[in-house]
Amino acid sequence: MITLYDNKSTLPLSHPYCGYSPYVWRIRFALRFKGLAYRTHWLEYPDVETIAKSIGAPPTGKRPNGTVRYTIPIIHDSVTNKVISGSFDIIEYLDATYPDTVQLIPKETRLLQKVFEEAEPGLIIRHLIPVVGSRLHKSPLITPRNQEFMNSEAGRASYPPPVVYSEEQEKEAWEKFKNSALGDMAKQMLDSEEAPFVMGKKVSMADAVLFGRFACLRLLWDESTKEWKEMMSWHGGRWGRLFEAYESLPQVEKYDG
């Protein structure tokens, strides 16, 4: 069985949306499409490095001060006894280890998938910062230890500083997120009810990247909110169809806390 290491919110551990890391959601997306069962090992940010080292997960980068940075997602696969970190590497590992499952990084598109993943901060995140900026840091859904991490220097590699934006700035940010970030992208994509994915009918890593970002927003704007409903209806409902494609698949998550 695969164990996925994820960061918890204050929601119950059995709640399907307890985790909110966009990068971990990429893996949940991949595992669901691949039909691979997994359980979650919940942690909080200050535990990531200790746990990563204890299970032999490699760091995924460096902090601005030059020290190594350990991140989630991490997976441990008990079948192969391998531990992998970094969302791209994890999905590539899953493709290679389970070749009969849906391949999210088809070899001939590897560079394109990688470039898309690396372009995401410029395409989406920069527009999202003022949208979530004020809310995220004070959300009661963030555990106190995670709040502390997010407000610390170490947290800067994962989170923007806790700037408070005016209502006007937030409104403008939503428009830019909708029209510049997602709208410009949607214009370049196939537009058909039967083809909800970046590559049309074929799901890939690029969809995991987009899905992950929306799934992270769902912590702040859950499905009952006007914001979520609007997001899912934007651009002909294509983001909604991406979620429907995921939700329509059998659950592979084992919620044992």
Ligand SMILES: N[C@@H](CCC(=O)N[C@@H](CS)C(=O)NCC(=O)O)C(=O)O
């Ligand atoms: N390139 C990594 C990035 C993962 C990442 O940034 N994870 C954040 C959580 S959203 C993290 O673990 N941050 C912990 C830290 O910076 O100490 C991936 O794709 O998996």
